[in-house]
Amino acid sequence: MRVAVRIRSWAGALLRRRHMEREMDAELRFHIESYAEDLIRGGVPREEALRRARVEFGGLEQTKEQCRDARGITLVNSLLQDARYGLRMLGKSPGLTAIVVITLGLGIGVNSSIFSVVNAWLLRPLPIPHPEQIVDVASATGNSRLSYLDMLDLKAQADVFSDVFGYDTGSGGLSADGKPGQFAYSAVTGNYFSALGVKPALGRLFVPGEGEQRGSPLNLVLGYAFWQKRFAGDPAVIGKHIAVDGRPATIIGVAPRDFHGLLFAFDMDGYLPLSITALGEDGNSLWGDRGDRSLMLFARMKPGLSLAQAQGSVDVVAKRLAAQYPTADRGLEFLVIPERRARPAPRVSSFVPVIATLFLMLPGLVLLLACMNVANILLARAAAREREMAIRAAIGAGRRRLIRQMLTEGLLVALLGGAAGVVLGELAIAAAGALLRPVTTSSAGYAFRIDCQFDWKVFAYTLLAAVLTGIFVGLWPALRAGRADLNALLHESGRGEQGNRHRLRSSLVVAQVAGSLMLLVVAGLLVRSLSHAEHMFLGFDPEHVVSVMLDPHQVGYNQARTKNFYRELERRVRNLPGVNSASLARTVPMAYPSQGSSIFVKGRQLPPDQKPPEISYNGVDPGYFPTMRVPLLRGRSFTDSDSETAPWVAIVNQTMAGRLWPNEDVLGKRFSLKSASGPWIEVVGVAADGQYWFISSDPQPYFYVPLAQDYGSLASVQARTAGPPEAMLPVVQREIQRLAPDMPIMQAATMQETVHGLAGLFIFQLAASLAGILGAMGLLLAVVGTYGVVSFSAVQRTHEIGVRMALGATRGDILKLISRQGLMLVAGGVLAGVLAAFGLTRAMSKVLMGVSPSDPVTYVAVVVLLAAVSFAACWIPARRSTRVDPMVALRYE
């Protein structure tokens, strides 16, 4: 009951706020006047009676405030009032407000755009029912993939899963309506869609078991975007007969618009039955060979089960399989990883978390700098408003009320800044998308898609950042306002800052300089690392080389025809005018795909619990080493006599030689890709180390085998050109068309383009330019902050400067006086920043190429740059203060 009464009272009072204020006024006035009348009746003169009535009543405003408090409406009431007052104050100085809002907007915008990437990457669930139940089941070794038989065993034996499914990715030729083309697909198990709970946008999806045997009909489910792009969203595609890699296929359905497949950051053009991956001569191994680990497996957990339960269950299955199949499943281990944490791959290389953390921290630092700047501006303004505060306190505003006023103003600017930040962040994301497109579309034929749209999480994050920012920037002036000593302030002449406020603002400058120094050091290191990576020896010479990737399998060539085709193609390319040499290879560095294998060294017994090392390799023909200019250090190169019937040979790189055969002569040593008992491959040469699948600061072991001894239909042809390689690309492509008119070209690029692509320097360029932008923002903020403090203090000291000049101080003396203070702050900040940067960059050593985290060049350059710019920021206001006319200064205020 009481609660209801109070709510009514509160709500009523709130609704009739104005009314209540009037009533309160009338009531208190009635009291005072009645008392005065009584006094008059008692013989006190009228004036004196009114005065005494007011004095004895006590503070009128305080009483009113307490009455409002008693009614419980003060909070809302005064918040509204504060907000209105704050807006008025902001409106009064639009220039200052704009600076504050833009500063905060930049700081918040950087954060929300970075967060939106993290959100898309790590936080956004799959667009399916109960996405939290989907887990990635990965092998603990190799490329994490598992075999079809593993999938069947898990489905049958791991009772924690309601379903287990898998897929492989591929790309192929798709010709429809007489038009050839390329598409990237997922080859999926029949239960792929049903386990995920995906419903078709059109037609039907696969049913469990569909396409899981050799020779199944090729049914195709189109991706939504590809359907729109290739078939103009025509609903009549259902039932359409097309050709996939030259084989007849039928379109049966279209996946929903928001479903893009499970391959992170890419959009699948289509989905084919798993049988598409089991067409060739070795087509039966997919269904029957435990060692054929080509599937990415996923499972849906039964509701309510924990990850630990699931892991426990698959551990049992793995042990059972390892015991049952000691050759194929030796040391088998399954990892159960929630789908969201398995992006981009279940076991990513170790530097991804480092980069991610770094790029979440740096924008945070920028926001902190922006906050300090704004806090500084608000503090300076608070100094100018100190008298206003004192007067408000004098007429009865409580301390808390003043603090709240300042906090409200801080929150107001922060929320405005947050709104600006959302706009800037959206722009940044759009710009980044445009920047990324050329790089990402050229690689591997997959449509790159990272959906950084601002959803509620990004807005929530931005709002949180804005509120924290508001509290941060409002708090200091608020605490100052709360501590304001009425008497001292009202008596003070208004000149000269109080010591401790000055100390506070000074320490903000020190922190700002330090923070921006850290940002600049990180940016500097990444830029130096990029430049080093651009100029380092890659293990080959990317200048004047083009590479074109083909897959005759896509147009239905068999092995013999494929081999003939490549032989003829290489001959023709070599004879093209303007081509110095040509070669064939399975792949080229930094281009999709890569292949690797377990390595068994002859005559070396592995301890039973140890797994054989996993090493990447390439199949190349004799022309590869001269064409790519890969230096051969020892032994011989491949020759035409290293045919498929000749003894198997390999050329290893220095790192592999040093790791597998330390202190031994590596030539003549033997190893196997299959088992500890052969068949053996003999090492015939040693090649220089280089960069292979992706650029890494650690040397990677690698080896080459003759292409003739490593058949695969997917291969690429390289040509070393005499002139500009760009001009040669269309010539090579024309030659391919002439030889095989319907052969789709999977990838055609100069080696320089490939080296700058996604697997190459792109990530370094991205990191360097992002850090560069953040560093520039940090520098700008530090300069503005320093300039603000020094010029404010110069203005405050105008009177003092006037006196000094009148007493004979020279301009040089004044310049020294004013700038010294600023320079001391800068020096302090630089020192603190260098120490902090040493700590921060230590974690970066993994992502730096050929640059030490404590690289002296970077540190010296950054310190000099920051010091020079800050010096200018101190010097300009200091110089202005020397131009003060002593007479004007003395009359100042």
Add this chain to the structure above:
Amino acid sequence: MSKQLELLQGTLDLLILKAVSLGPLHGYGILLRIQQISKDRLEIQQGSLYPALYRLEDQGWIASEWGESENKRKAKYYRLTAAGRRQLQAEAEQWNRMAEMIAGILQTKPEEI
């Protein structure tokens, strides 16, 4: 006139409830009534009366309406509500028990222990 006593903490509410229990009063009237009943021996800061009134009204123990004062002016009159009457009774009982107990303690002589 004997020396004025300062109001004990928390007793102002009780005094206000008592004062309005005798009939509706405006704020100034409540002050006068309390002074009259206490024979001017209590000192009440006039301003402090109103936050207490607002609080009591907020709690639903007194209700207010505008009426005409004895000098023909508009004034806000407070009266006790039913809940307020119960509250007054409870608080008065508690106060009496407390006063008796304190008095008893203070009258204790050494030989009684």
